[in-house]
Amino acid sequence: MPIRVTVWGENVHEHKNETVRAIYPKGMHTCIADALNQDQEITAVTATLDQPDHGLTDAVLATTDVLSWWGHMAHDKVDDKIVSRVHKRVLEGMGLIVLHSGHYAKIFKRLMGTTCSLSWREAGEKERLWVCNPGHPIAQGIDKYFELPNEEMYGEPFGIPSPDEQVFISWFEGGEVFRSGCCYFRGNGRIFYFRPGHETYPTYHHPQVQLVMRNAVKWAKCQGGIWKDGCPNVPVDKAPEKITTKGPTMHKPGEAGYR
């Protein structure tokens, strides 16, 4: 069965800005989904902010193996209820790919727990992404590095937890560096942050960006089972070792804990 990807796009700039519309006439999300669908092991569909539940209903998430996320100017328009729903699914085992300005998306900040801040500059400068582990699944088919002729600059310090695996680090023409490909294991979910993708440049048309995205989908897909969380109470008579209750308790037997 192919890997089922939902490509989420904010889809706002494409309607407000002539430059962005010209590059992505069908929206950035459609461009990304098309790139993923070039791989027969992947079936990608799209979802956008303006849809009911932002296109991310329980039914959609239940049949999504990997979610990709691009947002920028409307992060605060994303409903916290939907963020919680996505968050729960990621921790259960759904893969997540967060793109570019998604560093400030609610879902990314919630998963990282940090500022996710960085320094930035819009000058259309050259970015060169270096591979930190040539054997990593996400770097397959990429040489020592690849270049994007025009990109926004993101620079260190990047306010993230130490990545569990570092796949790319970027060099910028203007003199900065950035951890631009970062893998995280959180709960039972795999998260990949991938830096490139400023809306005023044709980054998602770039063949190596598309290749990295396809690789990332395969990496992020759950490799085991689902972790259904419940904070279960273990009754005294179900303890693995035989014990009897000593001293006072707060909860009555069978009562749920506080949340």
Next chain:
Amino acid sequence: MPIRVTVWGENVHEHKNETVRAIYPKGMHTCIADALNQDQEITAVTATLDQPDHGLTDAVLATTDVLSWWGHMAHDKVDDKIVSRVHKRVLEGMGLIVLHSGHYAKIFKRLMGTTCSLSWREAGEKERLWVCNPGHPIAQGIDKYFELPNEEMYGEPFGIPSPDEQVFISWFEGGEVFRSGCCYFRGNGRIFYFRPGHETYPTYHHPQVQLVMRNAVKWAKCQGGIWKDGCPNVPVDKAPEKITTKGPTMHKPGEAGYR
């Protein structure tokens, strides 16, 4: 100058439950603060849920080196605005010690990004905390292990990111295990989760629990400077290398980025 600690306590059980009141007549927070103040290098004060801003005003946090947090039945009563304020300070460099049922405190969940779930049982069983690094600052003065005669059981799976340093793992009489002393580096803050402390047992009167708390304060205190976050724009003419703008941009020079 001594390390300035604010001991935050929910302070609800102490008023609602006779058992808890009997053990902690002045509140758990006061017991903890008294234990910390036994060390001349530490000056501890308290703050509670019922105070304005839960006792955690900007002024209080600005003069707090390390915050300790105990909450249980009123996690949802903690104002999100105050959580954001504490979160910001931790990432800037304030130390944080999260105790026991604080695994479900808003501030801990926000910093970890995971479910922070676990299994649990209230049977007053024996807990034995094993030291995983005998040289660790937080384990100084503790032998190979220490025991608590009566505690609530918390069991794996514990829904946390892999700890940056593991200080304690617990053995329970009823047959479970738990990562009960976990260190994290997040932003510029140091976070220590310490498992023991169920309100119906006199855990915070225990000398070795008190010793671990004093050690943890010294470990959690900021060792360097403050990281003031701002997501700064770097103007093109301030780039370290001389560049000129190429292609279209989204922002006008000097404009702030989207959040």
Next chain:
Amino acid sequence: MPIRVTVWGENVHEHKNETVRAIYPKGMHTCIADALNQDQEITAVTATLDQPDHGLTDAVLATTDVLSWWGHMAHDKVDDKIVSRVHKRVLEGMGLIVLHSGHYAKIFKRLMGTTCSLSWREAGEKERLWVCNPGHPIAQGIDKYFELPNEEMYGEPFGIPSPDEQVFISWFEGGEVFRSGCCYFRGNGRIFYFRPGHETYPTYHHPQVQLVMRNAVKWAKCQGGIWKDGCPNVPVDKAPEKITTKGPTMHKPGEAGYR
């Protein structure tokens, strides 16, 4: 193509000790290989200390996807040259599963860089292995925990780097705990340490130990490509950005670096 596993066994106790011989008449390595070969996705062969090159020639390693390692009393009989050969292959991308007393194998110590020390007791006591992430590939098919009626005890502190992923933690009847299932990413290799397997008990006949081994093989297998290391010199005229040499140099152009 099935995953090609080489099961390495020291194969000494089986010849010196009547108890061990009775449990593993064909050797522990054969028992493990048989268990792996129950899965059609795996093809396991064996190699032992007494063979030329300990059975680990370049040709064998070149066609091994995952190597499993059990050793105990003859760690120091393993040729350093073979250890280096295995080490190189792991960093290139061969998976490695290290079993029980292999915590002191040369290859494990070389990969971890730490003491790999622990406390221990031979009393045939009960061990209960708790799952720390129910969704992890290595824990599939295992309930919340599984038990071994008789095992050697290994206790904390375990002298290892913080695991990249914690899969199991053990509870022992005698009162200790131990990080008994630990995942590491090193170079391009995946390493899984799995605690059970004392030679005087029939641990490798246990169905859940066998299941974990099969799961671990699938997890440890290289998911991407090979990382061939060379510490390459980048000649000045091959720099991605045009530069000219400034100041004095130590090496002549084209010269290899010092090792």
Next chain:
Amino acid sequence: MPIRVTVWGENVHEHKNETVRAIYPKGMHTCIADALNQDQEITAVTATLDQPDHGLTDAVLATTDVLSWWGHMAHDKVDDKIVSRVHKRVLEGMGLIVLHSGHYAKIFKRLMGTTCSLSWREAGEKERLWVCNPGHPIAQGIDKYFELPNEEMYGEPFGIPSPDEQVFISWFEGGEVFRSGCCYFRGNGRIFYFRPGHETYPTYHHPQVQLVMRNAVKWAKCQGGIWKDGCPNVPVDKAPEKITTKGPTMHKPGEAGYR
């Protein structure tokens, strides 16, 4: 009491190469020690390859809080016995700062367990080191970045385990990037790898390199106690819980384990 530092220098280039001698007439190690001794909290002495035991006797190491290491062309001249001695002390709690070409020093490779490989170029190009956590103790007094006008280039992929804390990442004029300030916790030791320091440039005379070195000494110093390793046997009658031996054993009571 001041922090006692031993600055180890290979001290070979200084005698063989006129350029190096001119920059460091008293040796690189003396230059580094002088820089450290500018701080009243530090007392630095030197040790070199040509001394008995390379100047690293048990007595010297026993009174060394932090060891700094620079080597290049004579890595293989360092006696394995001395490497083991240093390794043991680091895991017990001695801090270690590894400099530049020390990425290939035996002690660094042994602690990391990986290839420690990288790409490199000697062109005297500009290096700019970016701070990844402005609040980190090692980055205090450093602005967003600092520059070295002439340095050897080290480029990714750098064959190291994921750093526990990333302090610096370098940008090179020729187009590469490198994780140039990496913190590790191993056993009870703190290890800092710091990239700059090619022998043909006056890097260790640079005020900000010197400042980072002084900061690193303070960071690397043991903050807790010593971890004396012994792989202790726990006799059955000393188990925390009362147990009796079941089934056969390999060792007689009191016997040491195999190593």
